[in-house]
Amino acid sequence: MTLCARMRRAIGGMVPVWFPEDMPAETMLRFLSDTLADVELFVAPERLVLVVDGCPRAEGPARQAAAEVAARAGAEPQLLVREVNGGKGEAVCAGLERLLDDATVEALSIRDCDGDHDVYDLPQLFGLFERVRDHVAGEGGGRPDDVFAVGCRGSLSRPMGFARGQLEHVLNRLTVDAVNLRLGEQGTAVDERFTARYSRAPDLQSGYKLYSRSAARVVIDALRGADRERPELRVMRWAVEFIPTVELLARGFTPAALYRLTWDGQPQTSFDDTDLPRAYSQQIAWLFERLQVPADIGVRMLDNALGACEYVTAPRGPEHLAAIRAQVIERCWPGHGGAPPGRGELFI
Numbered sequence: 001m002t003l004c005a006r007m008r009r010a011i012g013g014m015v016p017v018w019f020p021e022d023m024p025a026e027t028m029l030r031f032l033s034d035t036l037a038d039v040e041l042f043v044a045p046e047r048l049v050l051v052v053d054g055c056p057r058a059e060g061p062a063r064q065a066a067a068e069v070a071a072r073a074g075a076e077p078q079l080l081v082r083e084v085n086g087g088k089g090e091a092v093c094a095g096l097e098r099l100l101d102d103a104t105v106e107a108l109s110i111r112d113c114d115g116d117h118d119v120y121d122l123p124q125l126f127g128l129f130e131r132v133r134d135h136v137a138g139e140g141g142g143r144p145d146d147v148f149a150v151g152c153r154g155s156l157s158r159p160m161g162f163a164r165g166q167l168e169h170v171l172n173r174l175t176v177d178a179v180n181l182r183l184g185e186q187g188t189a190v191d192e193r194f195t196a197r198y199s200r201a202p203d204l205q206s207g208y209k210l211y212s213r214s215a216a217r218v219v220i221d222a223l224r225g226a227d228r229e230r231p232e233l234r235v236m237r238w239a240v241e242f243i244p245t246v247e248l249l250a251r252g253f254t255p256a257a258l259y260r261l262t263w264d265g266q267p268q269t270s271f272d273d274t275d276l277p278r279a280y281s282q283q284i285a286w287l288f289e290r291l292q293v294p295a296d297i298g299v300r301m302l303d304n305a306l307g308a309c310e311y312v313t314a315p316r317g318p319e320h321l322a323a324i325r326a327q328v329i330e331r332c333w334p335g336h337g338g339a340p341p342g343r344g345e346l347f348i
Contacts (some may be wrong), residue, residue: 011122025057
């Protein structure tokens with residue numbers, strides 16, 4: 001059986017759809033048409049779900065884009081229209097739940113609606129997913145369905161800017177370090193055999209992922225659970241990649257990574273970068289609280305990651321890094337002392 005045939009039999013895909021209110025309808029349609037171009041080569045249209053997340057102006061372009069797929073492929077994607085905007089996390093949960101209703105779906109893909117996730121990266125992602133799943137199964141005693149694959153961006157700064165790109169590196173490194181601390185108590189560690197070839201800390205926050213069925217259920221449970229426990233944090237709006245990744249790694253799922261294409265600059269984003277320290281300290285603090293990292297170890301992890309961050313060379317970098325450190329410590333371990341890592345003290 002060809003790779004394309006295997007993909008059409010195995011993959012279910014979902015696209016969360018939301019656009020800013022001031023975006024013209026023709027621009028929305030262009031983004032969606034680009035996203036869905038050639039999708040039927042790899043995903044059967046009836047296993048593709050578009051979730052319009054409380055964005056009435058996007059419903060028309062979404063229906064039109066779905067009709068374009070039907071005209072080419074003879075079948076139309078499913079369309080879920082949510083009246084209330086619940087954030088990308090809620091849209092992802094709804095789409096994954098719909099796909100899981102189909103027992104023949106083995107792998108669930110998520111692609112953004114702005115054309116940034118090239119469909120021609122999906123065959124490589126699926127091929128990696130298959131190989132890692134088969135490898136885990138061949139080792140015996142493992143859980144072959146407990147895998148997920150990530151399409152990593154070769155550069156984080158090019159699409160997101162220098163500051164965010166560097167802070168994403170900090171978040172990814174701390175995620176792996178903190179989960180390893182927790183797993184070490186159980187006599188194990190994160191399986192980095194299929195990610196370490198790419199980076200010390202891979203692009204875990206990338207939105208281009210392929211989940212097994214068991215992984216997709218963890219994604220749903222993790223987001224819904226975190227939202228119930230801490231509604232004031234509004235995790236459905238900022239944690240759709242972060243919280244599920246932490247939970248998957250902490251439960252022993254095997255990650256795999258490869259490089260993918262990305263735009264030079266994001267086509268659209270809802271990320272508010274007006275207060276970078278708050279945005280990233282909130283995630284880091286959630287990580288340390290969720291995994292119950294002790295103060296001495298957590299501060300050392302934080303200082304290690306911040307000390308390695310090249311954002312310290314930017315005009316406001318030292319100020320922002322110091323603010324992240326202070327905010328995380330204040331939330332997780334109030335009153336914990338110690339000086340932040342300095343710059344210019346050592347030869348490099």
